[in-house]
Structures are given as C-alpha cells and as structure tokens.
Amino acid sequence: MSRSRFDRTADRYAESARRRNWDDLVAWCEPRPDDLVLDVAGGTGALAAALAGRVAEVTVSDVSEPMLAHVHAPARAVVARAEQLPFPDGSFDLVACIRSLHHVDSPTRALDEMARVLRPGGRIVIEDFLADPDPDRARRWEEIERLRDHDHRRLLGAGEARSRLLADGLTVDAEEQWVERRDVVRWLALADTGGEAAKRVRELIGGPEFQITVARARFRRPVDDGAP
Numbered sequence: 001m002s003r004s005r006f007d008r009t010a011d012r013y014a015e016s017a018r019r020r021n022w023d024d025l026v027a028w029c030e031p032r033p034d035d036l037v038l039d040v041a042g043g044t045g046a047l048a049a050a051l052a053g054r055v056a057e058v059t060v061s062d063v064s065e066p067m068l069a070h071v072h073a074p075a076r077a078v079v080a081r082a083e084q085l086p087f088p089d090g091s092f093d094l095v096a097c098i099r100s101l102h103h104v105d106s107p108t109r110a111l112d113e114m115a116r117v118l119r120p121g122g123r124i125v126i127e128d129f130l131a132d133p134d135p136d137r138a139r140r141w142e143e144i145e146r147l148r149d150h151d152h153r154r155l156l157g158a159g160e161a162r163s164r165l166l167a168d169g170l171t172v173d174a175e176e177q178w179v180e181r182r183d184v185v186r187w188l189a190l191a192d193t194g195g196e197a198a199k200r201v202r203e204l205i206g207g208p209e210f211q212i213t214v215a216r217a218r219f220r221r222p223v224d225d226g227a228p
C-alpha cells in the first residue's frame, strides 16, 4: 500500500501538534480520574499526552504507524481504521476525534463506531474544520485541499456529525465554532506540498493567509438509552 501523507510527514506533524495549546480542548473533554479514553485517528498522541495524569488510560488509534510511533507511554497505540474500531461495545468513557474526520473515507461509519464503543453516560468530543455553507465556495475549497493533500477526503457540513450521533442515540452537551487563520506557506509545508500543486494552491488562495471555521461539539450517551 502506498504511504499516506501522514506516513511521510509524521515527524513534522508531531512537532506541530506538540506546539498546539491543548488546554481548552482538555477542559472540553471534562476528564475524570477513572476515565478510559479513546482518541480516534489520534495521530501522534498529542491529546493523549495532554490528558496524561488526568484520566485512567488513553488509547490512541490511527491508520498510520509512523504517526503512532510518536505516541508515548502510558498511552497505548493501536493501528485501526476509524470505520472499524477493534474494541467491544461500550468500552470507553470518553471518545475524541480531533481534526481527522475530513481525512476518513466514511465519516458516517466512523461516527457510528465511536458511538458503539462509548459506554452509557460517556462523552464523545468531535472537532474539525467545516465546509463553507456556500456550495460554490465549498467546491472550490475542496479542490484546494486535495491539491495540497491527496489524503484529504471532504469537510463535513455544519450539523452533519451532530445528525449522525443523534441518530445513534446520543444527545448534544455543548457546541461552539470559531474562525482560525492559516499562513499559506506554513500550511503547505506541513503537508509537504511542493512544485506545481503548491503553486496552484497559492494562485487559487490568492493571498498569504486564509481563514477557516472550526467546529467543536461534545455529545453524551444517556445512561438509560432504551437499548435492550
């Protein structure tokens, strides 16, 4: 199988993920000392490192072995596709999936799997970039993302993850959105995009920076969800 962008750029990604401030996201996860946590498509384990000492155990699952090679004990690394998690039903108190759903082949299947492995009373925290509500701008942005990174799949629309998790029997605890700025040159370097593709991305963006909306939500599985 060919190496993914993340296989090729794992060291660079690990450095950038380490520099991110995880405090706000950790607070959103509402960590508890007895929590068993799963970080789906958790990459280099930066969230796991930020949760260390606040929860009982963190498992980081991802398809990329080079990314998982950066996960440090006590966190546990497991090679797995988000769409087929190798864990029994109801085995985690907290499931996170951070800035990864837009890389996953089937986000719907991945969300169903996250809901399946969550125990009653447990939380799911999802964070990702959002598709532009305007279809033409959204299409143009998808073209840019794929030029930058062949492993980009698609940005989800507002409320898409929510609808799926509600259908899976969860409730919404909290949601927020904000806009982030990105430096185009650094963004291209992080994905190791060069040559003609990088040139075309710079032309299409047409400036040194761009803005993108990030959405974060916390969902909960009711303690008694009527399941037999």
Ligand SMILES: C[S@@+](CC[C@H](N)C(=O)[O-])C[C@H]1O[C@@H](n2cnc3c(N)ncnc32)[C@H](O)[C@@H]1O
Residues within 6 Å of the ligand: 006, 017, 040, 041, 042, 043, 044, 045, 046, 047, 061, 062, 063, 064, 067, 080, 081, 082, 083, 097, 098, 099, 100, 103, 104, 105
């Ligand atoms: C942008 S990184 C985010 C990593 C981490 N969540 C973070 O915030 O630092 C996306 C990750 O998704 C992983 N990935 C892509 N498709 C996947 C899939 N189908 N199942 C599991 N992991 C996947 C990639 O290998 C990569 O590590």
